[in-house]
Amino acid sequence: MIDILLYGLLGLAAAALLYNFIRRIAGSRSGLGIEGKLIWMDKGRSTKPFFNHVFEVLGKPDLMYRVRGGVLAVEYKSRRGPVFKSDVVQAKCAALAARGNGYQVTRLLVKTATTEQYIELPRADKTLFNEIKEYVILTRQAKAGVRMKAWPNVGKCRGCAFKYDCVHAQKR
Protein backbone atom coordinates (compact mmCIF):
# COMPACT_ATOMS: atom_id res chain seq x y z
CA MET A 1 0.00 0.00 0.00
CA ILE A 2 2.81 2.38 1.02
CA ASP A 3 4.69 1.36 -2.14
CA ILE A 4 1.74 2.38 -4.30
CA LEU A 5 1.51 5.75 -2.52
CA LEU A 6 5.24 6.30 -2.90
CA TYR A 7 5.20 5.48 -6.61
CA GLY A 8 2.14 7.67 -7.02
CA LEU A 9 3.92 10.62 -5.39
CA LEU A 10 7.03 10.05 -7.50
CA GLY A 11 4.85 9.92 -10.60
CA LEU A 12 3.16 13.19 -9.66
CA ALA A 13 6.53 14.86 -9.07
CA ALA A 14 7.81 13.64 -12.44
CA ALA A 15 4.63 14.89 -14.14
CA ALA A 16 5.02 18.31 -12.48
CA LEU A 17 8.65 18.54 -13.62
CA LEU A 18 7.70 17.53 -17.16
CA TYR A 19 4.86 20.08 -17.21
CA ASN A 20 7.21 22.89 -16.12
CA PHE A 21 9.77 21.84 -18.71
CA ILE A 22 7.20 21.85 -21.54
CA ARG A 23 5.84 25.23 -20.38
CA ARG A 24 9.34 26.68 -20.44
CA ILE A 25 9.97 25.33 -23.93
CA ALA A 26 6.61 26.43 -25.28
CA GLY A 27 6.78 29.93 -23.71
CA SER A 28 6.51 32.36 -26.61
CA ARG A 29 9.10 35.01 -27.29
CA SER A 30 8.14 38.11 -29.25
CA GLY A 31 10.06 39.78 -32.03
CA LEU A 32 11.32 42.26 -29.42
CA GLY A 33 12.83 39.46 -27.35
CA ILE A 34 10.19 39.77 -24.63
CA GLU A 35 9.01 36.49 -23.15
CA GLY A 36 5.26 36.84 -23.20
CA LYS A 37 2.23 37.16 -25.42
CA LEU A 38 1.47 40.44 -27.16
CA ILE A 39 -2.03 41.41 -26.00
CA TRP A 40 -2.36 45.07 -26.93
CA MET A 41 -0.77 47.51 -29.36
CA ASP A 42 -1.08 51.24 -29.93
CA LYS A 43 -1.75 51.61 -33.65
CA GLY A 44 -1.70 55.38 -33.65
CA ARG A 45 -4.55 57.88 -33.65
CA SER A 46 -7.18 55.22 -34.37
CA THR A 47 -6.43 53.48 -31.04
CA LYS A 48 -8.42 54.93 -28.15
CA PRO A 49 -6.59 55.62 -24.88
CA PHE A 50 -7.39 53.97 -21.56
CA PHE A 51 -9.26 55.94 -18.89
CA ASN A 52 -8.76 55.49 -15.16
CA HIS A 53 -11.89 57.01 -13.64
CA VAL A 54 -10.58 56.83 -10.06
CA PHE A 55 -7.49 58.97 -10.64
CA GLU A 56 -8.77 60.76 -13.76
CA VAL A 57 -5.77 60.00 -15.90
CA LEU A 58 -5.75 58.77 -19.48
CA GLY A 59 -3.08 57.35 -21.70
CA LYS A 60 -1.88 54.37 -23.65
CA PRO A 61 1.32 52.38 -23.52
CA ASP A 62 2.91 51.48 -26.86
CA LEU A 63 2.61 47.73 -26.32
CA MET A 64 1.37 45.35 -23.65
CA TYR A 65 2.43 41.76 -23.12
CA ARG A 66 0.92 39.09 -20.89
CA VAL A 67 3.87 37.84 -18.88
CA ARG A 68 4.26 35.60 -15.86
CA GLY A 69 2.73 37.43 -12.90
CA GLY A 70 0.78 40.07 -14.82
CA VAL A 71 1.15 42.47 -17.71
CA LEU A 72 4.27 44.19 -19.05
CA ALA A 73 3.73 47.63 -20.61
CA VAL A 74 6.27 48.95 -23.10
CA GLU A 75 6.98 52.66 -23.61
CA TYR A 76 9.13 53.32 -26.67
CA LYS A 77 11.08 56.47 -27.44
CA SER A 78 12.61 56.58 -30.90
CA ARG A 79 15.50 58.86 -29.91
CA ARG A 80 18.93 57.58 -28.99
CA GLY A 81 20.34 58.02 -25.51
CA PRO A 82 19.32 57.24 -21.95
CA VAL A 83 15.87 56.76 -20.44
CA PHE A 84 14.80 60.03 -18.78
CA LYS A 85 12.69 60.52 -15.69
CA SER A 86 9.94 62.06 -17.83
CA ASP A 87 9.78 58.83 -19.90
CA VAL A 88 9.33 56.80 -16.72
CA VAL A 89 6.65 59.18 -15.37
CA GLN A 90 4.74 59.01 -18.67
CA ALA A 91 4.99 55.21 -18.71
CA LYS A 92 3.75 54.96 -15.11
CA CYS A 93 0.80 57.22 -15.87
CA ALA A 94 -0.10 55.18 -18.97
CA ALA A 95 0.15 51.99 -16.89
CA LEU A 96 -2.21 53.48 -14.29
CA ALA A 97 -4.66 54.37 -17.06
CA ALA A 98 -4.45 50.81 -18.44
CA ARG A 99 -5.13 49.43 -14.96
CA GLY A 100 -8.39 51.37 -15.06
CA ASN A 101 -9.44 49.16 -17.98
CA GLY A 102 -8.54 45.90 -16.27
CA TYR A 103 -4.97 45.36 -17.47
CA GLN A 104 -3.00 44.51 -14.32
CA VAL A 105 0.27 46.14 -15.37
CA THR A 106 2.96 44.91 -12.99
CA ARG A 107 6.10 45.80 -14.92
CA LEU A 108 7.30 48.49 -17.29
CA LEU A 109 9.85 48.43 -20.06
CA VAL A 110 11.00 51.89 -21.14
CA LYS A 111 13.02 51.58 -24.31
CA THR A 112 14.97 54.07 -26.40
CA ALA A 113 16.79 53.27 -29.65
CA THR A 114 19.95 52.49 -27.70
CA THR A 115 18.97 51.48 -24.19
CA GLU A 116 16.19 49.99 -22.10
CA GLN A 117 15.10 49.94 -18.47
CA TYR A 118 12.75 47.57 -16.64
CA ILE A 119 10.74 48.96 -13.71
CA GLU A 120 8.70 46.96 -11.22
CA LEU A 121 5.40 48.66 -10.33
CA PRO A 122 3.68 48.63 -6.95
CA ARG A 123 0.64 46.36 -6.75
CA ALA A 124 -1.69 49.03 -5.34
CA ASP A 125 -3.02 51.67 -7.77
CA LYS A 126 -2.89 54.31 -5.00
CA THR A 127 0.83 53.70 -4.42
CA LEU A 128 1.48 53.94 -8.15
CA PHE A 129 -0.51 57.17 -8.34
CA ASN A 130 1.45 58.62 -5.40
CA GLU A 131 4.67 58.10 -7.37
CA ILE A 132 3.44 60.49 -10.10
CA LYS A 133 1.03 62.59 -8.04
CA GLU A 134 3.13 65.79 -7.97
CA TYR A 135 3.30 65.83 -11.78
CA VAL A 136 -0.41 65.11 -12.15
CA ILE A 137 -1.08 68.12 -9.88
CA LEU A 138 1.30 70.29 -11.93
CA THR A 139 -0.46 69.23 -15.13
CA ARG A 140 -3.87 70.08 -13.68
CA GLN A 141 -2.57 73.47 -12.56
CA ALA A 142 -1.17 74.19 -16.03
CA LYS A 143 -4.52 73.24 -17.58
CA ALA A 144 -6.26 75.59 -15.13
CA GLY A 145 -4.10 78.47 -16.37
CA VAL A 146 -1.68 78.71 -13.45
CA ARG A 147 1.75 80.14 -14.34
CA MET A 148 4.27 77.33 -14.31
CA LYS A 149 7.91 77.33 -13.32
CA ALA A 150 10.56 76.54 -15.88
CA TRP A 151 13.23 73.96 -15.18
CA PRO A 152 15.73 75.06 -17.80
CA ASN A 153 18.61 72.84 -18.69
CA VAL A 154 20.80 72.99 -21.80
CA GLY A 155 19.97 69.44 -22.88
CA LYS A 156 16.25 69.75 -22.17
CA CYS A 157 15.90 73.12 -23.88
CA ARG A 158 17.72 71.86 -26.97
CA GLY A 159 15.05 69.21 -27.49
CA CYS A 160 12.09 71.36 -26.46
CA ALA A 161 9.35 72.02 -29.03
CA PHE A 162 8.82 75.57 -27.69
CA LYS A 163 12.44 76.67 -27.32
CA TYR A 164 12.03 79.58 -29.76
CA ASP A 165 9.09 81.00 -27.76
CA CYS A 166 10.41 80.35 -24.26
CA VAL A 167 12.11 83.21 -22.46
CA HIS A 168 13.86 80.78 -20.14
CA ALA A 169 15.39 78.82 -22.99
CA GLN A 170 16.61 81.97 -24.69
CA LYS A 171 18.70 82.80 -21.64
CA ARG A 172 20.80 79.71 -22.27
Place this chain on the structure above:
Amino acid sequence: MGNSRKSKWVSASDVGRASYCPHYLELKEKGTKPSQQSLKARAKGEVSHEALNRQAEDSRCFVATHLYGIDHPNTCLLRKYRDQKLASHTTGRVFISVYYAISPYLVIAARKLPLISMFMRYFVDCKIRHIQERCEDD
Protein backbone atom coordinates in the same frame (compact mmCIF):
# COMPACT_ATOMS: atom_id res chain seq x y z
CA MET B 1 -19.54 71.75 -12.97
CA GLY B 2 -19.36 69.41 -15.94
CA ASN B 3 -16.51 71.42 -17.42
CA SER B 4 -14.50 71.52 -14.20
CA ARG B 5 -14.81 67.74 -13.86
CA LYS B 6 -13.82 67.25 -17.47
CA SER B 7 -10.78 69.48 -17.08
CA LYS B 8 -9.40 67.30 -14.26
CA TRP B 9 -8.53 64.60 -16.76
CA VAL B 10 -4.83 64.60 -17.65
CA SER B 11 -3.00 62.60 -20.28
CA ALA B 12 0.09 60.48 -19.64
CA SER B 13 2.12 62.44 -22.18
CA ASP B 14 1.28 65.76 -20.45
CA VAL B 15 2.15 64.30 -17.02
CA GLY B 16 5.48 63.15 -18.49
CA ARG B 17 6.07 66.67 -19.83
CA ALA B 18 5.28 68.15 -16.41
CA SER B 19 8.22 66.21 -15.02
CA TYR B 20 10.35 67.43 -17.93
CA CYS B 21 9.54 71.13 -17.57
CA PRO B 22 6.18 72.49 -16.24
CA HIS B 23 6.64 75.69 -18.29
CA TYR B 24 6.27 73.56 -21.43
CA LEU B 25 2.66 72.86 -20.41
CA GLU B 26 1.98 76.55 -19.82
CA LEU B 27 3.20 77.38 -23.33
CA LYS B 28 1.16 74.51 -24.74
CA GLU B 29 -1.99 75.70 -22.96
CA LYS B 30 -1.41 79.21 -24.35
CA GLY B 31 -1.46 77.72 -27.85
CA THR B 32 2.22 78.23 -28.69
CA LYS B 33 3.08 76.53 -31.96
CA PRO B 34 5.74 73.80 -31.76
CA SER B 35 8.90 74.37 -33.81
CA GLN B 36 9.28 72.86 -37.29
CA GLN B 37 12.22 70.87 -35.97
CA SER B 38 10.05 69.21 -33.32
CA LEU B 39 7.26 68.51 -35.83
CA LYS B 40 9.79 66.72 -38.00
CA ALA B 41 11.05 64.78 -34.97
CA ARG B 42 7.44 63.81 -34.12
CA ALA B 43 6.84 62.51 -37.68
CA LYS B 44 10.07 60.54 -37.47
CA GLY B 45 8.93 59.16 -34.11
CA GLU B 46 5.64 57.95 -35.62
CA VAL B 47 7.54 56.06 -38.31
CA SER B 48 9.76 54.49 -35.62
CA HIS B 49 6.66 53.45 -33.66
CA GLU B 50 5.26 51.74 -36.75
CA ALA B 51 8.56 49.90 -37.13
CA LEU B 52 8.36 48.86 -33.46
CA ASN B 53 4.83 47.52 -33.99
CA ARG B 54 5.99 45.50 -37.00
CA GLN B 55 8.86 44.13 -34.93
CA ALA B 56 6.50 43.24 -32.06
CA GLU B 57 4.05 41.48 -34.38
CA ASP B 58 6.84 39.68 -36.15
CA SER B 59 6.05 35.99 -36.31
CA ARG B 60 8.07 35.02 -39.33
CA CYS B 61 9.77 31.67 -39.83
CA PHE B 62 13.10 32.30 -38.13
CA VAL B 63 15.00 29.43 -39.75
CA ALA B 64 13.59 30.00 -43.26
CA THR B 65 14.25 33.74 -42.96
CA HIS B 66 17.83 32.98 -41.93
CA LEU B 67 18.30 30.53 -44.81
CA TYR B 68 16.49 32.29 -47.66
CA GLY B 69 15.50 35.82 -46.61
CA ILE B 70 12.31 37.43 -45.31
CA ASP B 71 10.35 37.64 -48.60
CA HIS B 72 11.84 34.69 -50.49
CA PRO B 73 9.22 32.39 -52.15
CA ASN B 74 10.45 29.44 -50.02
CA THR B 75 9.90 31.44 -46.79
CA CYS B 76 6.43 32.44 -47.99
CA LEU B 77 5.64 28.81 -48.86
CA LEU B 78 6.69 27.62 -45.37
CA ARG B 79 4.72 30.43 -43.72
CA LYS B 80 1.64 29.42 -45.73
CA TYR B 81 2.18 25.76 -44.78
CA ARG B 82 2.45 26.77 -41.10
CA ASP B 83 -0.75 28.87 -41.16
CA GLN B 84 -2.90 26.62 -43.35
CA LYS B 85 -1.76 23.08 -42.50
CA LEU B 86 0.13 22.97 -39.21
CA ALA B 87 -2.02 25.46 -37.30
CA SER B 88 -5.18 23.51 -38.18
CA HIS B 89 -4.51 20.59 -35.79
CA THR B 90 -3.26 20.21 -32.19
CA THR B 91 -0.04 18.35 -32.99
CA GLY B 92 0.82 21.02 -35.52
CA ARG B 93 0.20 23.79 -33.02
CA VAL B 94 2.43 22.04 -30.44
CA PHE B 95 5.10 21.74 -33.13
CA ILE B 96 4.79 25.48 -33.92
CA SER B 97 5.17 26.37 -30.19
CA VAL B 98 8.24 24.17 -29.79
CA TYR B 99 9.64 25.45 -33.09
CA TYR B 100 9.29 29.11 -32.04
CA ALA B 101 10.91 28.36 -28.69
CA ILE B 102 13.91 26.63 -30.25
CA SER B 103 14.42 28.31 -33.63
CA PRO B 104 15.84 31.67 -32.41
CA TYR B 105 18.61 29.74 -30.65
CA LEU B 106 19.13 27.54 -33.71
CA VAL B 107 19.59 30.64 -35.84
CA ILE B 108 22.06 32.15 -33.35
CA ALA B 109 24.05 28.90 -33.41
CA ALA B 110 23.85 28.72 -37.23
CA ARG B 111 25.25 32.23 -37.57
CA LYS B 112 28.28 31.16 -35.55
CA LEU B 113 28.70 27.75 -37.20
CA PRO B 114 27.95 27.74 -40.96
CA LEU B 115 27.94 23.92 -40.90
CA ILE B 116 24.64 24.03 -38.98
CA SER B 117 23.22 26.28 -41.73
CA MET B 118 24.24 23.69 -44.34
CA PHE B 119 22.47 20.90 -42.45
CA MET B 120 19.40 23.03 -41.88
CA ARG B 121 19.26 24.04 -45.57
CA TYR B 122 19.43 20.38 -46.61
CA PHE B 123 16.50 19.40 -44.36
CA VAL B 124 14.42 22.49 -45.11
CA ASP B 125 14.98 22.07 -48.88
CA CYS B 126 13.76 18.46 -48.58
CA LYS B 127 10.68 19.65 -46.67
CA ILE B 128 9.96 22.35 -49.28
CA ARG B 129 10.19 19.78 -52.10
CA HIS B 130 7.82 17.54 -50.16
CA ILE B 131 5.32 20.41 -49.65
CA GLN B 132 5.54 21.39 -53.34
CA GLU B 133 4.90 17.78 -54.43
CA ARG B 134 1.86 17.57 -52.14
CA CYS B 135 0.57 20.88 -53.48
CA GLU B 136 0.92 19.58 -57.05
CA ASP B 137 -0.92 16.37 -56.10
CA ASP B 138 -3.77 18.39 -54.56
